[in-house]
Amino acid sequence: MSDGAPPPPAPAGRPLRVAVVGSGPAGVHTAGTLVAAGLPDGVRVDVLERLPVPFGLVRYGVSPDHPDMKAVTSTLADVLDHPDVRLVAGVDMGRDVTLDELRAAYDAVVLATGASTDAPLELPGVDLPGCWGASELVAWYQGHPEAPRTWDLSAREVAVLGVGNVALDVARVLARPARDLLATEVPAAVHEGLAGSALTDVHVVGRRGPEHARFSPLELRELGAVPDVDVVVDPADLVLTPEGVEHLAGDRRARQVVEALQGFAERGTTGAPRRVHLRFSRVPVEVLGRTEGRVTGLRTHRAHAGAAGVVEDLAVQAVYRAVGYRSRPLAGAPFDAGRGVVPNEAGRVLGADGEPLPGLYVVGWAGTGPVGLVGHTRKAARATVASLLEDVAREPAAAASAADPLDLVDRLRAGGLHVVDLDGWRAIDAAEVAAGAAVGRPRVKLVEVQELLAAARREGRA
Known part of the structure; x- marks a missing residue:
């Protein structure tokens, strides 16, 4: 990954554009913290997820016989419902888009991929x-x-x-x-x-x-x-x-x-x-x-x-x-193989020279290892967002971007990728609830990627 100079200043009056990579609790809470920050020109947050469905650890880590813990999903869903937050699921950083492309399209990129191995x-x-x-x-x-x-x-x-x-x-x-x-x-x-x-x-x-x-x-x-x-x-x-x-x-x-x-x-x-x-x-x-x-x-x-x-x-x-658990290395991002984390200081990702890389951040277990439970991610999100906003306020030139995130997502779709948006996720959610109702259960999960994408396409967008 290039450690080059920051891009030119952002146009006056344009919302801050942030990509959050990972839709688990840390990523979604980061998006929620950003839109609640009250920035003068606003903020637009894209939450990228490599699977066709959001919520990471809550969907695939919390034990199925803990439905009360899974109720946190409704809180996370409220964030994705925010008009300034966009779900971009089914997009794998490294396979479908590079970190350099994200850094070119957004003013800041936050890595929130957790620890899954x-x-x-x-x-x-x-x-x-x-x-x-x-x-x-x-x-x-x-x-x-x-x-x-x-x-x-x-x-x-x-x-x-x-x-x-x-x-x-x-x-x-x-x-x-x-x-x-x-x-x-x-x-x-x-x-x-x-x-x-x-x-x-x-x-x-x-x-x-x-x-x-x-x-x-x-x-x-x-x-x-x-x-x-x-x-x-x-x-x-x-x-x-x-x-x-x-x-x-x-x-x-x-x-x-x-x-x-x-x-x-x-x-x-x-x-x-x-x-x-x-x-x-x-x-x-x-x-x-x-x-x-x-x-x-x-x-x-x-x-x-x-x-x-x-x-x-x-x-x-x-x-x-x-x-x-340990984190996986992320394509194009620094990684401390000994500790199994993205090296960082207060959420700012550090390059090989130990200095922060402009516009690149990490939140949650990807940066700390598996510390704390789901509720701990709110605090982690606040800390990383504080560093991001501090950098934007101190060096506006680092909060700029020549590309448009909308162009990036449209290009991925034009290339044949099934990008699942919020409507697509709602269609998947409805299909799972309906499958559960048919057998007297609250929900039955769809498990195959093609099943999930097919459900997303029925009434949503994928």
């Missing part, structure tokens, strides 16, 4: 068939257009590595009776696959003690309320070190988590057909099965002071890694 885990056997990143399973059960349509659920026992909310989501969706998901928007093929699952036990494995688990108390309570599932906690895992006791004293959330875990340990088991075992202070050292050519177990070392170094082998036939 699994963080690497150096572990012998991690490349065995049957060992997956959690994001791969999540994409399947969320009906992501780029995910496989079927999933191997023949394992009776599985291990989930990690003690964050993603690990708990994976464990809960795998263990939950499939009939419960008929009240959600999961695709029919996903429900069918889960209904045929052979699962009996899920082992959620964390290397640190329970006081450092990243589960939210609410997620734990939800797990405990799943019917026909026992949550199993070994009381020995809840014996804390002096350092652990001190940590709890200063962390209310951690205390609530440990209290919930103690409740599970005291409750014991009921003989339910499925079990979720929450295991702490166990360091994974090897995925077993290299001789067999498939996952046959997980080897761990106990890290608790009373049993440090003790080897434990879990007989599992599948392993899911839920140890964090």
Whole structure:
């Protein structure tokens, strides 16, 4: 990507033109923050999305049995409804348009592509068939257009590595009776696959003690309320070190988590057909099965002071890694491969020399890594927009553009690209709701790109 001089000054009285690349919460909140900023000459924001549908993490990351979390979609939709915001979906930066083209057509470009790939885990056997990143399973059960349509659920026992909310989501969706998901928007093929699952036990494995688990108390309570599932906690895992006791004293959330875990340990088991075992202070050292050519177990070392170094082998036939997410490199944009983020300072993207690149910004997980939940993106959006507007006010010459964004989108359409606008998305939304109503469900997701585009064309524009 060129780091050249900024383009000439913008014509007086013209609205500021901004492209936001990514329509997840960070991108949409950035658009909303811009149009609410009260700029004297106004602002026009195009929200670009490589998939035919908006909302990113909310549509394809929030667990389907969390409909209350998905209600944030209505807030995001209000932003896309704003007359100064335009949805430009089905456009992939790098495939359909370059970053240089965007920088030429807009006064500022904000990268909001999130973190969608699994963080690497150096572990012998991690490349065995049957060992997956959690994001791969999540994409399947969320009906992501780029995910496989079927999933191997023949394992009776599985291990989930990690003690964050993603690990708990994976464990809960795998263990939950499939009939419960008929009240959600999961695709029919996903429900069918889960209904045929052979699962009996899920082992959620964390290397640190329970006081450092990243589960939210609410997620734990939800797990405990799943019917026909026992949550199993070994009381020995809840014996804390002096350092652990001190940590709890200063962390209310951690205390609530440990209290919930103690409740599970005291409750014991009921003989339910499925079990979720929450295991702490166990360091994974090897995925077993290299001789067999498939996952046959997980080897761990106990890290608790009373049993440090003790080897434990879990007989599992599948392993899911839920140890964090990373961003993907973006075509033409700087990328810090070590940290898995776009290098930046206060949202300003930094070039190879460490200096900000004119008119280029980043927001959300693409710039910070996976920090905070959906609500955190509002704060992130405000911070990046503050930097952008500060630069525009200080150096108006950097807020200029010779090309017209309308010409760019028309050129993409003229080239045969199916660009989905807001009407197209509304048509997709209506088609999914209608498909759900036909079977007594709130919505049934369309999963194939061509299905989505066909729905967009029926009454919208694509």
